[in-house]
Amino acid sequence: xxxxxxxxxxxxxxxxxxxxxxxxxxxxxxxxxxxxxxxxxxxxxxxxxxxxxxxxxxxxxxxxxxxxxxxxxxxxxxxxxxxxxxxxxxxxxxxxxxxxxxxxxxxxxxxxxxxxxxxxxxxxxxxxxxxxxxxxxxxxxxxxxxxxxxxxxxxxxxxxxxxxxxxxxxxxxxxxxxxxxxxxxxxxxxxxxxxxxxxxxxxxxxxxxxxxxxxxxxxxxxxxxxxxxxxxxxxxxxxxxxxxxxxxxxxxxxxxxxxxxxxxxxxxxxxxxxxxxxxxxxxxxxxxxxxx
Numbered sequence: 001x002x003x004x005x006x007x008x009x010x011x012x013x014x015x016x017x018x019x020x021x022x023x024x025x026x027x028x029x030x031x032x033x034x035x036x037x038x039x040x041x042x043x044x045x046x047x048x049x050x051x052x053x054x055x056x057x058x059x060x061x062x063x064x065x066x067x068x069x070x071x072x073x074x075x076x077x078x079x080x081x082x083x084x085x086x087x088x089x090x091x092x093x094x095x096x097x098x099x100x101x102x103x104x105x106x107x108x109x110x111x112x113x114x115x116x117x118x119x120x121x122x123x124x125x126x127x128x129x130x131x132x133x134x135x136x137x138x139x140x141x142x143x144x145x146x147x148x149x150x151x152x153x154x155x156x157x158x159x160x161x162x163x164x165x166x167x168x169x170x171x172x173x174x175x176x177x178x179x180x181x182x183x184x185x186x187x188x189x190x191x192x193x194x195x196x197x198x199x200x201x202x203x204x205x206x207x208x209x210x211x212x213x214x215x216x217x218x219x220x221x222x223x224x225x226x227x228x229x230x231x232x233x234x235x236x237x238x239x240x241x242x243x244x245x246x247x248x249x250x251x252x253x254x255x256x257x258x259x260x261x262x263x264x265x266x267x268x269x270x271x272x273x274x275x276x277x278x279x280x281x282x283x284x285x286x287x288x289x290x291x292x
Contacts, residue, residue: 015237018230019246025227027253030094030103031261032219037095040209043201045091045220046084048209050191050198052221053228057188060229070185072177079173079186080193082166087194088201089163096156098264103254104140105160111137112168120172123239128283136248136280142273171235171243178236187228248277 033045061068070076093102111133117123177186209217235243252274258264 011237015234015243016246018234019238019243020249022227022230022234023247023250024253025223025230027103027250027257029220029223029227030099030254031257032216032223033091033094034099034262035216036209036213036220037091040207040213040217041202041205042088042091042095043198043205044207044209045217046087046194047198047202048217049087049221049224050194052218053225054188054191054195056221056225057184057191061184061188064182064184066182066184068185068188070181070189072180075173075177076181076186076189077193079170079177080189080191081197082173083170083190084194084197086163086166086170088198089159089166093156093160093163097160099258099262100251100255100264100266102156102160103251105157106164106167107136107140107248107251108161109164109168109171112165113171116168116172117175117239121175123175126242129239129242129245132242132245132248132280132283135276135283136245136251139248139273139276139280140251142269142276174232174235175239178232183229183232183236186232187225190228245280245283248280251277 036045058068090102090106093105096102097105114123114125114129114133118125174186231247238246255264255266255274259266
């Protein structure tokens with residue numbers, strides 16, 4: 001017996017496409033961070049990103065006629081603070097590790113997100129989402145082992161893992177905020193909080209960027225803003241575990257950029273891992289209404 005998919009199905013498809021667009025934007029953000037990460041401290045990259053994103057967010061809010069200050073301000077500030085911590089960790093890991101490896105380690109966050117969403121939001125983890133996460137993890141492990149072995153310094157690895165945990169906390173916060181807040185308000189609060197938090201860290205070790213580095217820093221802000229807008233809207237329409245399973249596609253993007261732009265190795269294991277990541281997205285997409 002056939003049925004019309006209806007507006008909910010269309011909204012779900014748009015949310016999935018939004019997650020993929022978010023992953024692409026964040027992968028390009030990683031490229032920009034990688035270009036300046038050897039000289040510009042992570043806190044300064046966060047500051048530049050915050051300045052650009054704050055201006056863009058304010059313009060979008062004014063254009064949409066949305067009240068900018070939100071309702072649940074405490075949670076909005078909390079989301080901004082943990083998002084800032086996540087950015088500091090992610091940017092530091094991107095600067096110290098190969099692009100694909102840093103992105104892979106960041107993708108330790110989906111099981112954290114699924115667990116927190118279950119504990120905090122009461123979201124059930126369906127069988128297909130579990131299968132998608134398993135496929136994604138296999139893909140992540142393969143991409144993390146180009147050439148069969150990968151020796152990474154333990155300090156940036158620990159920083160990347162901390163970034164994954166903070167990212168999971170931020171994702172669950174966004175999912176909760178989606179019940180009361182406009183997505184543009186959530187995006188606006190992120191740089192609003194990140195700006196004052198990053199300023200003291202920049203003051204401790206200021207580095208004057210070159211003209212070329214300034215262009216890359218602008219790219220960080222623009223691509224992060226795009227990624228945040230797509231991500232926030234999609235997280236409001238999808239369960240947190242399913243959304244994060246879909247976002248595994250960023251690993252494939254990062255491996256491609258790392259090979260194309262930075263000469264990072266890409267071999268059969270990397271290609272197989274990218275295919276598994278894509279398969280995780282397809283499995284999550286095919287989740288029926290009754291399996292959530």
